[in-house]
Amino acid sequence: xxxxxxxxxxxxxxxxxxxxxxxxxxxxxxxxxxxxxxxxxxxxxxxxxxxxxxxxxxxxxxxxxxxxxxxxxxxxxxxxxxxxxxxxxxxxxxxxxxxxxxxxxxxxxxxx
Numbered sequence: 166x167x168x169x170x171x172x173x174x175x176x177x178x179x180x181x182x183x184x185x186x187x188x189x190x191x192x193x194x195x196x197x198x199x200x201x202x203x204x205x206x207x208x209x210x211x212x213x214x215x216x217x218x219x220x221x222x223x224x225x226x227x228x229x230x231x232x233x234x235x236x237x238x239x240x241x242x243x244x245x246x247x248x249x250x251x252x253x254x255x256x257x258x259x260x261x262x263x264x265x266x267x268x269x270x271x272x273x274x275x276x277x
Contacts, residue, residue, distance in 0.1 A: 185219055186239070188212060189246065205257075208250060216243050 189212050220239055 185212075185216055186242065189216065189242065205250065205253060208246070213243070213246065213250075216246075 216239065220236065220243065
């Protein structure tokens with residue numbers, strides 16, 4: 166009976182985590198190719214909250230020993246994605262500041 170529960174738990178964990186990881190990677194890769202603002206928004210509002218819920222659910226599983234390696238991998242991926250998003254946000258803000266510095270201000274045009 167316990168073996169059946171463990172096998173069921175592993176199947177459920179794989180069923181939950183596999184599509185999430187695939188979608189997460191697809192979204193990160195597509196972020197580099199398409200509308201960056203929209204992709205960043207989707208990552209922040211859709212993918213990361215779902216990954217957080219999955220991690221919380223996996224931590225609550227009674228057969229935690231079997232899931233520790235999987236959970237550590239998911240946590241690592243989650244933190245890596247957070248770091249990437251932070252870096253992308255920094256780059257976005259830096260580009261915005263650079264653009265503002267390069268464009269002449271309205272006061273300069275009026276004074277001329």
